[in-house]
Amino acid sequence: MFYIIGLGLSDEKDVTVRGLEAIKSCARVYLEAYTSILMVQKDRLEAFYGKEIILADRDTVETQSDEILRDADKEDVCLLVVGDPFGATTHTDIVLRARARKIPTRVIHNASIMNAVGASGLQLYNFGQTVSLVFFTETWKPDSFYDRIKENADLGLHTLVLLDIKVKEQSDENLARGRKIYEPPRYMSIPLAVRQLVEIETIRSAGILDPDKTLAIALSRVGGGDEHQRIVAGTLNELLNHPVEAYGEPLHSLVIVGRRLHHLEVEYAEDFAINRNTWRAVAQDVYGCSLD
Numbered sequence: 001m002f003y004i005i006g007l008g009l010s011d012e013k014d015v016t017v018r019g020l021e022a023i024k025s026c027a028r029v030y031l032e033a034y035t036s037i038l039m040v041q042k043d044r045l046e047a048f049y050g051k052e053i054i055l056a057d058r059d060t061v062e063t064q065s066d067e068i069l070r071d072a073d074k075e076d077v078c079l080l081v082v083g084d085p086f087g088a089t090t091h092t093d094i095v096l097r098a099r100a101r102k103i104p105t106r107v108i109h110n111a112s113i114m115n116a117v118g119a120s121g122l123q124l125y126n127f128g129q130t131v132s133l134v135f136f137t138e139t140w141k142p143d144s145f146y147d148r149i150k151e152n153a154d155l156g157l158h159t160l161v162l163l164d165i166k167v168k169e170q171s172d173e174n175l176a177r178g179r180k181i182y183e184p185p186r187y188m189s190i191p192l193a194v195r196q197l198v199e200i201e202t203i204r205s206a207g208i209l210d211p212d213k214t215l216a217i218a219l220s221r222v223g224g225g226d227e228h229q230r231i232v233a234g235t236l237n238e239l240l241n242h243p244v245e246a247y248g249e250p251l252h253s254l255v256i257v258g259r260r261l262h263h264l265e266v267e268y269a270e271d272f273a274i275n276r277n278t279w280r281a282v283a284q285d286v287y288g289c290s291l292d
């Protein structure tokens, strides 16, 4: 059997009972750790699961899956995925490759940032398309996300913005020379994400990301409990000027709040506001939300 098992969002203890039973039955256990990360290192997982874990990079999972799937028709093998296997980054490819080889497959689900974003107080029913924001360079500023945010905004829906992470990247020079030397991991911060969004707004000018009139909620290490999790709400400008340390450690996500805003959403998120007065004033005057 080939299992693909969601690990949830925080540490080794987020695995489900069903997931842990499957891991224990496996001859080989792989961990996909390039699209998302847990808040603990691999050795903590190994100690808790009682299994050695093999790190699987993008190349191994996406193009060289033969090794992962080897003998999975005769013994149990699993791929562990942070969050849910089908949350944001989908791992349908490897499941299709297993099916093509007549290997029985089973997916074991877990919490994903796609639903844990509800910690912000915003209702999942009111979310539109999720977008990903990548690190801009001097010459490369992909902006297709802006169209998706605009489509959501036109319907009054919230947008979950996932922020780029760069793990196991090679510099152009090392790549050209075939040297397997990797850059330190990089995780996009909330202020950088807001700066990039506002930069694209100034170019595209549809008025959907007004720095003083658009509300947003930043979420860090969701699922990590009081020790790790941070939620900060405010206008884009407030989030931009808030100290970067106040957002805590990565991973980070950002929600652009849509106009179809319920007063309970405003009241719940008010607890996270940088400035409660601004939060309420923009919700009432700009979003038209009636509050007591």
Ligand SMILES: C[S@@+](CC[C@H](N)C(=O)[O-])C[C@H]1O[C@@H](n2cnc3c(N)ncnc32)[C@H](O)[C@@H]1O
Residues within 6 Å of the ligand: 009, 010, 035, 036, 081, 082, 083, 084, 085, 086, 087, 088, 089, 111, 112, 113, 114, 161, 162, 163, 164, 165, 219, 220, 221, 222, 223, 251, 252, 253
């Ligand atoms: C490509 S998605 C993978 C999602 C994962 N498969 C899941 O189901 O949650 C990774 C991005 O989701 C967001 N993310 C994942 N876990 C998070 C967390 N615990 N808190 C905040 N953002 C998170 C970050 O923006 C991160 O760069």
